[in-house]
Structure formats: structure tokens, C-alpha cells
Amino acid sequence: MSAEEILQELRQWLERNGGFFHSQVRLKQGFESYWNQVDSGFSVVASENLPADSKIVSCPFALVITKDLALGSLSTLLHSTARDLANWSERQLISTYLSFHWIIGDDESSKNLLRHFPYVKSLPTLDKLRTPLHFTQAELELLKGSNLYGATLDRQREWQAEFEECRSAVSTVNREWADKFTWELYLTAATHLSSRAFPSTLVSRNLTLTSPGDPEPILLPGVDSLNHARAEPVSWVQSYLGSGPVPDAGSCISLVLHNPVTAGAELFNNYGPKPNAELILGYGFSLPNNPDDTIVLKLGGPQGGRWEVGREARGADPVWDSVLSAVQCDEGSEPSYEDHLDAADALAHMAQQLLDKLPEVSIFTPHGAREDVALMIRHYIEGQREILESLIQYAEAKEWHGEIPAVET
Incomplete structure (x- = not known):
């Protein structure tokens, strides 16, 4: 499929499942972003002038990728109990879940367990990712003497150990799957999580500023499509609909932009105040003269x-x-x-x-x-x-x- 077809499929898939993109925005391959460092994905652009407080994109709760969703699917695929995978981290579960879309493919028999293929296909491929774990050795050497160099080596050791544990579990079930489950595939999925994760409190009915414990990383297909602009005024809005046997049926999380946008301009999310060390290590881009x-x-x-x-x-x-x-x-x-x-x-x-x-x-x-x-x-x-x-x-x-x-x- 062409890039345009993949983006169109993502949009249609989101709408079929109760989400949407604003009718006056389009998904465009490549960045319009002002730092213009690398074409590592797609951007969201206004087709017409948009007023302030426009709701740009909405993801139904049913499509949110959580640790529990990944755990349920992997337990069935690997013929394991949830207890067998209970020691896996959120990153291991979600990254392996994303990887299995490529390991098994867009197969009708697995669609109930791997429901996010239109989303997974829209994510940047390995060659377009630019975190330090994707640097060449010559590029990594340029960081020697800085904190980021050591942080990169620490992360690589940690993620590779996680991958080996996951691959070992897959190998005991299906050797062919394990052969397809490469370090590069896990690294790509883990990078998608690090660069696109939202806190789980966004889809909690008990959202407070003092929620106990650390929030878990989740993925919000569609909502994570917008690139970052520092200090961009945005809101993430919860909408709860329905209270029947499936309480969250029809419920969604939406992204609202508070500034007006002119036709042809890119629309941005705000990832929060982050220093370049965090932006490079987790996202694969930087900001010039970053105040944070x-x-x-x-x-x-x-x-x-x-x-x-x-x-x-x-x-x-x-x-x-x-x-x-x-x-x-x-x-x-x-x-x-x-x-x-x-x-x-x-x-x-x-x-x-x-x-x-x-x-x-x-x-x-x-x-x-x-x-x-x-x-x-x-x-x-x-x-x-x-x-x-x-x-x-x-x-x-x-x-x-x-x-x-x-x-x-």
C-alpha cells in the first residue's frame, strides 16, 4: 500500500470504530514541523481555517492499547495464563503486542486478538526512527562525554534484556514466530511506545491530580498523530457515553486545540516541557535553544x-x-x-x-x-x-x- 492509502485506512478504521478526525484536516506523509529534521512519519494539516477550541481527533476507549489489552491477547496467542506473563513490564507487553501484528500479519483468524493493524501500519518504520538506539556507532561516539551517552547504553542493555525474555517465551510456543520476532522489531515497537505513550489517567473515570501510584503508558491511535510544539495550548477531553453492560461503549478521549489554525498549517499537540535529552532519547528529535x-x-x-x-x-x-x-x-x-x-x-x-x-x-x-x-x-x-x-x-x-x-x- 502507498503511504496515502495507509493513512486513509487509518482514518476509516478509526471512524468505523467510533472515533474520528476533524472533517477539515488531512493526514499528510512527512513533517511540516519547523525543526524539519527528518521525515519520520506523517503530519496533520488543516484543509480549511479552523476556529479556536476545535476538536481535532477522537479515539474510542475500545481502541486504546493498554497493558491489560496486550496481556489478554498475548495470553491467548502464547497459550499462557496471565500469571505466566505477570512479571512482564508494560513496555514488554505492549511492544510484543505491536510486534505480533507483523509476526502473524493481517490474518482474518487473528483479527479478534490483533485489532490494531491499520494503526500499526501507519507507524514509522525502523529506518525512519532517530533515537540514540538507532544511531550508527559513529553517531553514538559523538555523544561520548555527555550524560546522554551513558543513558543510551543503559537503555539498550535494559531493552535487550527485556526482548530476550519475551522472545524466549515466544520460542517455547512457536519457533517460526520467534524467528520473526527480531531485536529490530521489538526496538521499533518499544520506540513507538516511548515516543507516543500517554498516561493511563487520561482514560480513568477517577482522574485526579493526586491519583495514587504511577500511571501506566497507553497508546491512543489517532490522538498520537500530531507532532509536538512547545507550549501549544491543548486539552485532552474525556467523553463518557452509555452505562449499560459495557459502560465505556461509545466513550472516547479527544484532543482539542485552543488556538485557531489557518488553512495549510500543521496542527500540533503539546508533549509537555521536556529537555532535549528526553526528546532525543525517547522521541528522536530535538528543539533548538530548548528553554526546558x-x-x-x-x-x-x-x-x-x-x-x-x-x-x-x-x-x-x-x-x-x-x-x-x-x-x-x-x-x-x-x-x-x-x-x-x-x-x-x-x-x-x-x-x-x-x-x-x-x-x-x-x-x-x-x-x-x-x-x-x-x-x-x-x-x-x-x-x-x-x-x-x-x-x-x-x-x-x-x-x-x-x-x-x-x-x-
Whole structure:
């Protein structure tokens, strides 16, 4: 099928099952997004002028991909009980469920268990994904010295261990399925989940800001079609219909855009304030001069901890307090002027060491790297460098503007 046919099938499938796209929007292959880094999917574009507060897309609860839906389907496919798969994570269950659409194919006999083929077919293929787990070795080497390099290696180890566990379970049931269940297939599905997941609280009848426990990742076909724009005013709206034997029959989750949109413009969702490290690792894109950029700082010892510091040293005060406490000579008393000097020197030294470790970035694309990947890395490293430089300035200000205690005469 052509890309246009796949997108049309997605739209028709959504509408047949009680969802919809606004009649005045169209699904277009490729990005219209302003960062224009890579064509890794499709975009949603206004065919006509749309007023403020337009409901753009709606996904029925019946099509939401949850851990429980994946668990039920996989238990039947693998002739297992839910207890056998109970130790699998949400990522393992949903990623394996998505993968099975390709392992078995669009087969009539499996449609009751694998109901999302029109959605799965619309998702970006492996060659179009750009998280660091899809970088070439030469591209990954460009991150050496940064926090993102270590985070990438940690994620790869974790996801590969998950995959091996899943594949082993599949292999005991059907060797042919296991042969088709490759690392590349699992990686693709897991990346779709990391880049498109919504919190399960969005489809909960008991939605509160203080819901106990961590929300689970879910997929909302159609609603996840819009690309990201920082600070775009949007709402995710629940609509509950029906209260018969199937209470959620007809219920849906919709995306509403609060700004008007002119004809021909792309429509955007808002993924929330995310630093480039998170955008690159989980989504495969970056933002230039991202105001939400942070760097993770870890301090050892009794006063240690883990903090995120942003641009202009935002969030540096707890780090300063920890460093000051660590260098303080007389515990239990007020820090002396010398303590402040020592803390300022220690904080500046720590920031300078991290700064020196960062890889150099160039306006030119390094040899062996794809242009869009090099651009992401440049956005990320520039943000890390600016944060550390601001932290050094913060430490210098603490040194020069500290209060000198009065001398008794």
C-alpha cells in the first residue's frame, strides 16, 4: 500500500470504530514541523481555517492499547495464563503486542486478538526512527562525554534484556514466530511506545491530580498523530457515553486545540516541557535553544543527591546547599565566609570538569553522521554547555556576593 492509502485506512478504521478526525484536516506523509529534521512519519494539516477550541481527533476507549489489552491477547496467542506473563513490564507487553501484528500479519483468524493493524501500519518504520538506539556507532561516539551517552547504553542493555525474555517465551510456543520476532522489531515497537505513550489517567473515570501510584503508558491511535510544539495550548477531553453492560461503549478521549489554525498549517499537540535529552532519547528529535533543557548532577557522600539544573542555573540552589554543607568545617553552626568560598570553588570546579568532558560540536556534519542526527546532537550539546557555563557563573556570584562576616574589635 502507498503511504496515502495507509493513512486513509487509518482514518476509516478509526471512524468505523467510533472515533474520528476533524472533517477539515488531512493526514499528510512527512513533517511540516519547523525543526524539519527528518521525515519520520506523517503530519496533520488543516484543509480549511479552523476556529479556536476545535476538536481535532477522537479515539474510542475500545481502541486504546493498554497493558491489560496486550496481556489478554498475548495470553491467548502464547497459550499462557496471565500469571505466566505477570512479571512482564508494560513496555514488554505492549511492544510484543505491536510486534505480533507483523509476526502473524493481517490474518482474518487473528483479527479478534490483533485489532490494531491499520494503526500499526501507519507507524514509522525502523529506518525512519532517530533515537540514540538507532544511531550508527559513529553517531553514538559523538555523544561520548555527555550524560546522554551513558543513558543510551543503559537503555539498550535494559531493552535487550527485556526482548530476550519475551522472545524466549515466544520460542517455547512457536519457533517460526520467534524467528520473526527480531531485536529490530521489538526496538521499533518499544520506540513507538516511548515516543507516543500517554498516561493511563487520561482514560480513568477517577482522574485526579493526586491519583495514587504511577500511571501506566497507553497508546491512543489517532490522538498520537500530531507532532509536538512547545507550549501549544491543548486539552485532552474525556467523553463518557452509555452505562449499560459495557459502560465505556461509545466513550472516547479527544484532543482539542485552543488556538485557531489557518488553512495549510500543521496542527500540533503539546508533549509537555521536556529537555532535549528526553526528546532525543525517547522521541528522536530535538528543539533548538530548548528553554526546558536540563543537566543531571549527582553528588556523592552524606549530603549527596541527584538534581536537574536548567538554563540560567535554574534549580541550582539545592545543589549549592548540598555542596556548602559538604565543605562546612563546623557542622551545626552557620557557614563561615571561608565555607562559602570553598563551596563556590568546589561547585565551579565540578561544573568545569563536566564542561571539559563534553564533546566538541561543529556547525559542519561530522564524517559518518547523518545530517539530521548531527543537528540533534548539536542542539543537545549546546544546551548542556550553556547550562554548565551558567552554573559556573552562579558559583562565581556566590563567591563574590557572599556576605563577609563582621570582625569584632
